Amino acid sequence: MIQVIAFYLFATLTIAAGALTILARNPVHSVLWLIVAFFNAAGLMVLAGAEFIAMLLVIVYVGAVAVLFLFVVMMLDIDFAELRAGFVKNFPLGLLLAIVLVCELVLGIGAERAGGIQLGTPDGTAATAAGASNIEAIGALLYSKYLFLFEAAGIILLVAMIGAIVLTHRQRGGVRGQNISRQVARRPEDATVNMQPEVGKGVQL
């Protein structure tokens, strides 16, 4: 019973947050509503027994993608009023895309009803240990059987990092960087002078 209630709660909130993402006038609010939608979708995933995907949703989509969106919306000067003005002009195209999507859905569900597609039978190499939660099962495969590929994927990320630095980092001339050792080595007597200026005359340094 509690599961059904939780499902309807998460589902309603996901749909409502999704609708508000589109309808909100302020783009920053849109992104915030999107984050709410992600959180509720994660809740749905937990209910479905896919807690690993739930975690990924929170970490990747909320933690990285939504924050990136927020940065883009806040930092770039996008004129949303102008974007909305194109709505009427692009309406036929949008309608066409919607019709294509509906057709795909109908065809997909029709194929499923007609008995599905003859897929291959899994060879069992990716079978998980019985009784393990799916996070445990993924971890056990990733760090034992697929360790080589996991480490190689790590090297790919390192190459991406090197690439980003190589292509953007440059030494600029004429920058006044902070030299900490010079600052620390400087004594008060080098930096300050006591003067006794006479009235009506400037200070001679």
Place this chain on the structure above:
Amino acid sequence: MDWSQSLRLVAPELLLSIAGLVLLLGSAWAKAERDARVITWLAVAVLAGCAALVAPALWDGAHGPDRLAFSGLYSADAFASFAKLLIYAAAGASLLVAPAFFDRVRAYRPEYPVLVLFAAMGMGIMVSATNLLTLYIGLELNSLAAYVLAAFLRTDDRSAEAGLKYFVLGSLASGILLFGISLTYGFTGTIGFTGIASALQGGLSTGAMFGLVFVLAGLAFKISAVPFHMWTPDVYEGAPTPVTTFFASAPKVAALGLTMIVALQAFGTQVAAWQPIVIFAALASIVVGALGAIGQTNLKRLLAYSSINNVGFLLIGLAAATPQGAAGMLVYLAIYVAMTIGGFVAVLMLKDADGNPVEELADIAGLSRHRKVLAACLAMVMFSLAGIPPLFGFWGKFVVFQAAVQAGLIPLAAIGIAASVIGAFYYLKVVKVMYFDEPANKAVGQSDWVHQALLALCALFISPAGYLLTKCLGALAASAAAVLFHA
């Protein structure tokens, strides 16, 4: 299969990754360009060490279950060793030619050798792949490093454009490949190549057929076979010449090796399904490569079309789908790498009086008057690429066509030979411009001794003296190719 055994088998990749990390750390402290040169030489030494590690497996003709590492994710067999030797040699050559080129614009950085090492590691993983996951990880590691290398001269507009173009189109190709991989997995239920082969033994379902087509399309992009070749001339022209040398040699070997593994091992039980695709790609590449090159005025673009053309000839060996065809491809690949490196090193050596690179065909008119040796070497490369008999390039084409004829693909071989005559036209045009046109007196600059040594080495390999190697090369290629047909 215990861990120590697995780690021993992946020793070249381990050495490359550790050396890459150490040199990366070293490059953080590198200041002068001299440090970058030291790191380059160290990277070349690492590649030589890796070559020494993989060579014994090739000599023994190693194959079978005890060459599989990490429960069958990686195979250190004779085929992989053959491809890796070519890859390491080509990567080493493109490292050696780099400092002299980049120093002129003061843009040489120690990250260049580090990225090449990681790319070489990715290519090694590609040719050792025994399943779709390993294939994809290796391919991405190589591609990601390659995108950065293409844009390495980031202040140069053409280099930045080449990098961006390569990145966008390469990601698209990766997407196509991944789509094919997921379809293949879905319809066969396995990602291992031997598993796919046995699952497809009974017949090819429509879904698996789509998977096959998408996987081949993704790979065709990486080997720049027609109709997925459009990026090649632009990227080859825009990228810095040492990087182009690298692109045209090592990744081509890796991607072609991978295509051979996928076609002959994973889809080896469904030859009839992919043979027409490969035949089409081969003929289209030969014709487009030959016709496209005719109008080119830039030497790098011309060599790019030449590489498309050569990929076509290589695919003829694959279309044969026999051990002879695969062995012929490997022999051709070895010769192709030498010809390509020779060609691009010769282009690197063309400089004007101020040391700026000369890339236009018109600028090398009458080169034979003042740079006799360079002109002679470039002419040899061109004759060899055209496949004119006394030179070694002829042998590569000969073994591939022989395999096609033996496999009963006589029309394919006939059309290929006819099209290679069209190709000969533009290769000979370069020779004619160098020897018989009025001197433009532009390419007069002196060149680095490393370039001269490499060009001499390549010229020696493709000269008639190369025929002394035919027996040894043929035997090694045959034992390497046999691995693909054992499963």
